[in-house]
Every structure is written in C-alpha cells, then in structure tokens.
Amino acid sequence: MLEQYVSPSSKIIDLIGCLQVPLSAVQRGEEVMVVTDTNMDPLIWQAVMSVARSKGADPTLMMYTPRAHHTAEPTRAVAAALKGADIVVFLTTTALAHSEFSEQRGTKGVLLMEEATVEILTSPSCQLEPSDMDQILDNERWVREFWMLGGEVRVTTPAGTDLRATLVKTDKRSARPLGILERNGERRGAGTWPFGECRVTPLEGSGEGTVVWDICGHAPKGRYAQPVVLTVREGRVIRIEGGREAEGVRHYLETHGDENSYAAPAEISVGLNHKCTIMGTVRNDKKALGTAHIAIGRSDIGGTLVSATHFDGLMAAPTITVNGTTFIKDGVLQRKAPL
16 A cells, blocks of 8 residues: 555665765765655655765654645745754755746756656666766756857747747856856856756747747646747747647636736756656656757746746757757757767
C-alpha cells in the first residue's frame, strides 16, 4: 500500500548519488533550509538533507501543507526563517519560483527543485558529469548574447507557434550563466535541478501572435495529447483553444489567476540539457535540448509585471530569431562550432 505514495526505500541510494552535483558548492558550516510540503516524497528531502549534512552543512527542514497553485506564498513561518539560512532548497510540489518569498531572497543561495520526483532526479537529465555542466554553461552563455541584443524576437514551431515580442537591450532581464550556487559578488547564485535553460523577459505588453504548447504545461499534468493554442494581442492572451488540456489551462487560470495572469510572454526560455528526455513534466522537460517554453503571467527576471501566477507551457523544435538572425532552428543551436 505504501508504494502508492512513496518510492521504494532503496531508491535513496540512487538519489544521494544524483544529488552530489547540485549540492557540490555547499560548504561546511553553512545553514541549508529545505522547504517542502506534505505531498513531496519523503525520500527526496531525506536525500537532500543527507547530502548537505555529508558536506558539513547544517540542514533544517521546513514543511507545510501544499499550496493550491504555483507561485503561491509559503507560510509566514517559512518566510521568517529565510533570514537565518545561507542556502534555500525549494523542494515543494508547487513552484515557489516567482513568489514574493523567492523574489525577496536577497543574497541567499537558492536551489530550485520544485515538482521533483524520484523518477526525474534519477533520470539521465540529472546524471551530469563536469564536462556536461561545462557544455551546458557554454551554450547558455552563447544563447544569452542574443537575449541581450534588444530588438525583435520571433519564435515559431512546427505545431503553429508564431510569436513576436520586443527584447530590451540590457543584461538585467536574463540571468547570468553560473554554476549552481556559485557566488556572484556578494550574492550567492541560484540554480535549478535538473539543470540547463537560458531565459529572457521580453518587454511587457509587446507580445503579438500565436503560442502553441504541444509538450506539457503546469496544468493539467502529463503530456498534452492535444496542443493548447493561445492567441496573444498587445501582450495579453485573449483566447485559449484546444481540447481537454485547453479546458484545464482555462480552469487553472480562472481558479488561481488574476488579471495579469494572462500577460504574455512573461518569459521565453530554451532548454539546453543534452541528456534530458521528455517525461511529460515541466520541471524536467523545459531543460531538454531542442525545446523552448513561453510563460504567461508574472514577469520573470528583471520584469515589472506582478501576478498571482506564472504559468509555463512547453514547445518542441522551436526556431528563434532576434532582429532577423536565426540562432536556433528546429530546436538546433546554430553555432559555427557547437560543443
């Protein structure tokens, strides 16, 4: 009966092995706060705390009941405890990223592992060698150069996406590629696990066109059997079409969203993890090389629009141009000497 809810206990051995890389920068004496909820598989937070402890850190577990939707705030007790931590691991079944709790982290290091499962954490996407990390980071740096150019970005896909938006010429709207929990001046860096994406926040109100999510999204769960088609006008989703999946997206936004939850695009991001395969989960699939995701709702890094939600939807084989220059074609990076 127990196997219906948690993974076999033997899996903790595999988990501890796969968590060595994302926690490799944890230092002796640091206080690591693991934030989780009662829907998370206990083996995962046990493994995270075990690895942190093995590095001489002092881990603390903060657990609360699950939030109703992604981007929802944790309990006040968790928010208050943030000031005592050096590193915070987001290990909840709904995303804490883009919440005020996350935005106000200050100089704390953050490791994002929301929606993680044993299947994801022991999959090839999380079995990365140092050479894999170097390859991903090098490609992140290359992609980010295009995000920082400013001007017009256009995203198209075989499924029917054709979206244009405006990029702001600044490095503030795209995260600097860093190793996980690496220091950036006085600020400890953030990282994600699985690893491997490069994102940008276009100018609010600039989106025009069509977005087709043909892989998966935050809701409903699993692979999308029928694509979800969004019509975007003046930076806002005005229509959501498709089958059961589109009904699920509409219901999610109507239940948990607000006026700004329909802003688009809140983020454009490309997956760069060459070991990642599609599993039908946002946490894993948005890292896969050859995919992209376009989010709606609250602005990502450097943006100005605040919303109750930030909703990711994934697309296969994107072609992306900036000011007419195609740097990704059908999901393939157009590097002269790709790694």
